[in-house]
Amino acid sequence: MMEEVKEVTSTLSVDGHNIKVTEVLKDGETLTFLIVSLKLSSTGEYHVDRTYDDFEWLQQHLFSQEDVPGIQGVIFPPLPAKAQVNASAKVMKQLGFLGLEDWQPYSKALETFLRQIATHSILGKNKAVEIFLTSSDPPGRQRVRKNIFNRLSQAVEGMRKEGHKDVDEFFQTERDHNLVLAGGAKTAAERFLDVVQTEQKIAVACGHFSTALHLCVEPGEDLNKQAFSKLCVKLSEVFASMKKNITSVAENNVSTLGLGLDLESRYQEAEKEMLFRRTCKLVELETARRNAEKAKPVKKAAVSVTFY
Amino acid sequence: MIEVMSMYRIRNPEPTKQRSVCTSSASEPASLPAEDISTNSNGPKQDSLFDDDPEDLFAEATEEVSLDSPERDVLLSDGPSPAITPITPPTSVITPRIGLPHDDMFTHSSFDEIEEEEGGDSFDMHISVSDPEKVGDGMNAYMAYKVTTKTSMSVFKNHDFSVKRRFSDFLGLHSKLASKYLHIGYIVPPAPEKSIVGMTKVKVGKEDQSSNEFVEKRRSALERYLMRTVKHPILLKDPDVLQFLESSELPRAVSTQALSSAGLLRMVNKAADAVNKMTIKMNESDAWFEEKQQHFENLDIQLRKLHASVESLVCHRKELSVNTAQFAKSAAMLGNSEDHTALSRALSQLAEVEEKIDQLHQDQANADFYLFSELLGDYVRLIIAVKGVFDHRMKTWQKWQDSQMLLQKKREAEAKLQFNNKPDKLQQAKDEIKEEIEELEGKVQQGERDFEQISKTIRKEVSRFEKERVKDFKAIIIKYLESLVQTQQQLIKYWEAFLPEAKAIS
Numbered sequence: 178m179m180e181e182v183k184e185v186t187s188t189l190s191v192d193g194h195n196i197k198v199t200e201v202l203k204d205g206e207t208l209t210f211l212i213v214s215l216k217l218s219s220t221g222e223y224h225v226d227r228t229y230d231d232f233e234w235l236q237q238h239l240f241s242q243e244d245v246p247g248i249q250g251v252i253f254p255p256l257p258a259k260a261q262v263n264a265s266a267k268v269m270k271q272l273g274f275l276g277l278e279d280w281q282p283y284s285k286a287l288e289t290f291l292r293q294i295a296t297h298s299i300l301g302k303n304k305a306v307e308i309f310l311t312s313s314d315p316p317g318r319q320r321v322r323k324n325i326f327n328r329l330s331q332a333v334e335g336m337r338k339e340g341h342k343d344v345d346e347f348f349q350t351e352r353d354h355n356l357v358l359a360g361g362a363k364t365a366a367e368r369f370l371d372v373v374q375t376e377q378k379i380a381v382a383c384g385h386f387s388t389a390l391h392l393c394v395e396p397g398e399d400l401n402k403q404a405f406s407k408l409c410v411k412l413s414e415v416f417a418s419m420k421k422n423i424t425s426v427a428e429n430n431v432s433t434l435g436l437g438l439d440l441e442s443r444y445q446e447a448e449k450e451m452l453f454r455r456t457c458k459l460v461e462l463e464t465a466r467r468n469a470e471k472a473k474p475v476k477k478a479a480v481s482v483t484f485y
Numbered sequence: 486m487i488e489v490m491s492m493y494r495i496r497n498p499e500p501t502k503q504r505s506v507c508t509s510s511a512s513e514p515a516s517l518p519a520e521d522i523s524t525n526s527n528g529p530k531q532d533s534l535f536d537d538d539p540e541d542l543f544a545e546a547t548e549e550v551s552l553d554s555p556e557r558d559v560l561l562s563d564g565p566s567p568a569i570t571p572i573t574p575p576t577s578v579i580t581p582r583i584g585l586p587h588d589d590m591f592t593h594s595s596f597d598e599i600e601e602e603e604g605g606d607s608f609d610m611h612i613s614v615s616d617p618e619k620v621g622d623g624m625n626a627y628m629a630y631k632v633t634t635k636t637s638m639s640v641f642k643n644h645d646f647s648v649k650r651r652f653s654d655f656l657g658l659h660s661k662l663a664s665k666y667l668h669i670g671y672i673v674p675p676a677p678e679k680s681i682v683g684m685t686k687v688k689v690g691k692e693d694q695s696s697n698e699f700v701e702k703r704r705s706a707l708e709r710y711l712m713r714t715v716k717h718p719i720l721l722k723d724p725d726v727l728q729f730l731e732s733s734e735l736p737r738a739v740s741t742q743a744l745s746s747a748g749l750l751r752m753v754n755k756a757a758d759a760v761n762k763m764t765i766k767m768n769e770s771d772a773w774f775e776e777k778q779q780h781f782e783n784l785d786i787q788l789r790k791l792h793a794s795v796e797s798l799v800c801h802r803k804e805l806s807v808n809t810a811q812f813a814k815s816a817a818m819l820g821n822s823e824d825h826t827a828l829s830r831a832l833s834q835l836a837e838v839e840e841k842i843d844q845l846h847q848d849q850a851n852a853d854f855y856l857f858s859e860l861l862g863d864y865v866r867l868i869i870a871v872k873g874v875f876d877h878r879m880k881t882w883q884k885w886q887d888s889q890m891l892l893q894k895k896r897e898a899e900a901k902l903q904f905n906n907k908p909d910k911l912q913q914a915k916d917e918i919k920e921e922i923e924e925l926e927g928k929v930q931q932g933e934r935d936f937e938q939i940s941k942t943i944r945k946e947v948s949r950f951e952k953e954r955v956k957d958f959k960a961i962i963i964k965y966l967e968s969l970v971q972t973q974q975q976l977i978k979y980w981e982a983f984l985p986e987a988k989a990i991s
Contacts, residue, residue: 354824361819368812375805382801386794393787401951408958415966 188302191310192217193295198288201280202226206262208280210287214310223311229259231315232287235294238305245299249458252451253300254293255443257286273370274435282431282439289440341456352452359445366438373435376427380420387416610636610715612730614708617700619687620651626688627651628700630707634730640722646731652679654735655707661725662714667870668877669935670942672950673720674713675866677706705855709863716953771940777947778875785868792861799858802850806843813839827990834986838979845972845979852968856961864954871950878939885932892925 191214200211207228214223236256242248257275260283261268269276275283295301295310308316343349390413394406616631633647659676666673683699715721715730729735813836820832899918902911 354822357822358819361815361822365812365815365819368808368815371808372805372812375801375808379798379801379805382794382798386791386798389787389790389794393791395783399951401955404955405958408955408962412962415969419969 189295189307189310190217191215191223191295193292193301196288196291196295196310198284198291201284203262208260208262210284212291212310225310225313225315227309227315231309232256232290234316235305235309239294239300239303242303248299249454250451251297251299252444252448254290254297255440255447256290257283257443273366274373274431274439277373277431277435278428282436285432285436286439289436341460343456344459348452348455352456355445355448355452359442359449362438362442362445366435366442369430369435369438373427373430376423376430380423380427383416383420383423387413387420390416608716610634610638610721612708612711612715614704614711617704624685624688627653628684628687628703630704632711632730640727641731643731648730648733648735650729650735652677652684652703652707653737654729655710657735657737658714658725658729659710662720662723665723665725666720667873668880670874670878670939670946671717671719672867672870672874672946674710674717675870676710677703678866702859705859706863709859713863717949773944774875774878774940778872781868781871781875785865785872788861788865788868792858792865795853795858795861799850799854802846802853806846806850809839809843809846813837813843825990831986831990834983838983841979842976845975849968849972852965852972856965856968860957860961864957867950871947874943874946878936878943881932881936881939885929885936888925888928888932892922892929895922895925 195215197213198210199213202209202211209226209228212223212225212227216222233256236253239253258268258271260272260275260280264272264276272283275286291310295306300306305316343352390409393409395402396406397403611634613633613635614630615633618629618631620627620629629649629651631647632650633645634641635645637644656676656679659673662673680699680703683696683703686696687700711730714726720726816832816839817836820829820836823829823832895918899915899922902914902918
C-alpha cells in the first residue's frame with residue numbers, strides 16, 4: 178500500500194481541468210460521489226465512485242509527502258467538511274452553503290477541490306491522485322496516521338504561536354492581511370447564507386399564499402363570486418411564479434456567489450494554516466538557536482575544565 | 486385612490502325625476518349632472534313620499550326605540566344626531582333632537598327613494614388623512630390628524646376643506662353610526678382598532694422606526710375607514726358624518742376612553758349573544774339568507790387564512806431587507822481589505838448594489854403589507870359587521886315572534902274571559918284585554934314590517950358589499966402588480982449597471 182505513494186513524481190493521465198463530479202448517491206447513511214475524468218492520451222473517460230473517506234485518504238497522502246522539498250509551504254486546496262445524510266444542525270451550520278440544495282453545491286466544491294489538486298504543480302504529481310481518479314477499486318480506506326499536518330484547532334499552544342512576531346516583513350504583512358481577509362470572507366459568506374435562506378423562506382411563503390388563494394375559488398353562477406374567483410386564480414398564478422422566481426434566484430445565488438464566498442473563506446483558512454506551519458517552524462528554529470546559545474558557554478566551560 | 490362610480494348609476498330607472506330635483510336646488514353649479522338628493526328641496530320629494538306610504542310616518546309615533554343592540558348599551562354618552570329623513574335638510578341639523586320619537590326612526594321607504602334617485606350621481610369624493618401631529622405631552626398627549634375632503638358633491642358646503650381630528654373622534658363617529666344603522670341591517674364599516682401599546686410608545690415620545698410605522702399604519706387605516714364609510718350612499722348623507730368632515734369643532738367622544746370597561750361589557754354582551762344565537766331557532770323561509778350566511782362563514786375562514794399567509798410573507802421580506810443590508814456591509818468590508826484593485830472596486834460596488842436592493846426589499850415589504858395585509862384585515866373585520874347584521878335580522882325575527890306569541894296568549898286569555906261569570910269585573914277586564922290585544926296586534930304588524938325591511942335592506946347591502954369587495958380587491962391587486970413590476974424593473978437596472986464592473990475584475 179505505502180509503496181504506491183513512494184513514487185512521488187508522476188504525471189496525471191487525465192485532464193486536470195476537466196474533472197467532474199456528476200452525481201451524488203445516497204446509500205443509507207453514506208454519500209457516494211461519481212467522478213468522471215477525461216483521458217489525455219486516448220479518447221474515453223474514467224468513471225469512479227468515491228466516498229468522503231476516499232477524499233480524506235487522498236488528502237492525507239498529499240499531506241504526508243515528507244520527501245518533497247518545501248511541501249509544508251504549499252497552500253493545500255481545502256477539502257470541505259464531511260457531509261452526512263441527516264446531519265446534525267451543528268454540522269449543517271458548519272457546511273453553510275455546501276449543505277443546501279440537496280448536495281449539489283457540495284459536489285461542486287469537491288469538483289473544485291479535485292481540479293485544483295490535479296492541476297497543482299507539486300501536488301498533482303503525487304501517484305495518489307492518479308490512483309484516486311482512475312482506479313476502479315476504491316483506494317485503501319485505512320487511515321494513514323496523522324502527522325504534523327494537523328488542524329489548527331487542536332494545538333492550544335497554537336494560539337500562542339499564532340501571535341508570534343515574524344522576522345520577515347513580507348510574511349508579517351501577509352499574516353496580518355490574511356487574518357483580516359479570512360475574517361471578512363467568513364462573515365460575508367455567513368451573511369450571504371442568511372440572505373439566501375431568507376429568500377428560500379419567502380419562496381415557501383409565496384407558495385402558501387398561492388395555495389390559500391386557490392382555495393378561495395368558489396363555483397357558482399353569482400357574478401361577484403365568479404369575478405372574485407377569477408381574481409384569486411390570477412393572483413395565485415402570480416404568486417406561484419414569484420415563488421419559482423425567488424427559488425431560482427436563491428439557487429443561482431448559491432451556485433455563484435455562495436460557492437465563491439465559501440471557497441474564498443476556506444482558502445483563506447488554508448493559507449492561514451500554511452503560514453502557521455511556517456510560524457511554528459520559525460519558533461522551533463528560534464528555540465533551537467536559543468538552546469544552542471545557552472549550551473555553548475556551558476560546553477565551553479566543561480571542555481576547558483577537562484583540558485586542565 | 487381610485488374613483489368609485491356609484492353602482493346605482495346603472496340601476497337608475499327614473500331619469501326624469503332627477504332632473505326635477507336638480508332644477509329646484511339652489512346650491513349646485515349648473516354644470517353638474519343630475520345630483521344626489523338635494524334635500525334642500527322639499528317640494529317634489531315630499532309628494533312622492535306621501536304618495537307611497539302615508540301610513541309609515543305616523544306609525545312611527547308608536548314605535549319603541551329598540552334598546553337591545555349591544556352597541557347602544559355600551560356607548561351611551563353623546564347622543565347621535567337623528568338620522569336623515571328627507572324632510573330635514575342635513576346642513577341645519579347639528580344638535581341632536583332625541584325628544585321627538587319620530588325622529589329616532591327612519592322612514593324606511595324613503596331610503597329606497599334616496600337610493601334610486603341618486604342613480605345618475607357619480608361618486609366624486611376624495612378624503613385624505615394626513616399630517617399626523619403630536620399634541621400635548623406625556624400620557625395626555627394624542628395624535629391629531631388632518632382630514633381633507635375634496636369633493637364636488639352638493640351635500641357639502643365647500644369643495645375643498647379640512648379639519649383636525651383625533652383617533653377617539655373616529656371611534657366616536659363609528660359608535661354613533663353603528664347605533665343608528667346596524668340594527669336595521671346596514672353594514673357599517675368598522676373603525677380601526679385601538680392599540681394601547683402602540684399609542685403609549687408614541688405618547689412617551691419615542692421617535693423610532695416602530696412608532697413611526699405605527700402612526701403611518703394608523704393614518705392609512707383611518708383614511709381607508711373614512712373612504713369606506715362615505716362610499717356607502719346612506720352613510721354619506723348622515724349628519725354625523727357630515728359634521729365629522731366639515732365642522733371645525735367636534736364634541737369630545739367620551740365613551741371611547743374607558744377601553745377596559747367598554748371592552749369588558751362588549752365581551753359580556755358577545756357571550757350573551759352567543760347564548761341567544763343558540764336558542765334562536767329561526768325558521769328560515771328564505772334560502773337566500775341561509776346560503777349567504779354560509780357564504781360569509783366560508784369567506785371569513787378563507788380571508789383569515791390569506792391574511793396569515795400575507796403576514797408571514799411580509800415578515801420574511803422585512804427579514805430579507807435586514808439580511809441584505811448586513812451582507813452589503815460585510816461585502817464593503819471585504820472590498821476595503823482586498824488588495825487587488827479591480828476586485829476591491831467590484832466588491833465595493835456589489836455592496837452598494839446590495840444596499841439599494843435592500844431598500845427595494847423594504848418598499849416591496851411595505852407594498853405587501855399596506856396593500857394586501859391591511860386590505861385582508863379590513864375585510865375580516867367587515868365580515869364581522871356583516872355577520873352582526875345577519876344576527877340583528879334574527880333578533881328582529883325573534884322580537885316579532887315574541888310579540889306574536891304574546892298576542893296569542895292574550896287572545897286565549899280573552900277567550901277564557903268569555904266564560905267568566907262575574908259580570909261587573911267582566912266588562913272592565915274585557916276592555917283591558919281588548920286594549921292590550923290591539924296594542925299587541927300593532928306590535929306584531931310592526932315586527933313583521935321591521936323584519937321585512939331588515940331583510941330587504943340586508944339583501945341590498947350584501948349585494949353592494951359583494952360588488953365593493955370585488956372592486957376593492959381588483960384595485961388593490963392591480964396596484965400591487967404594478968408595484969411588483971416596477972420593483973423588478975429597478976432590480977434589473979441595478980444589476981445591469983453592476984455587470985460591467987464585475988466583468989472588469991480580471
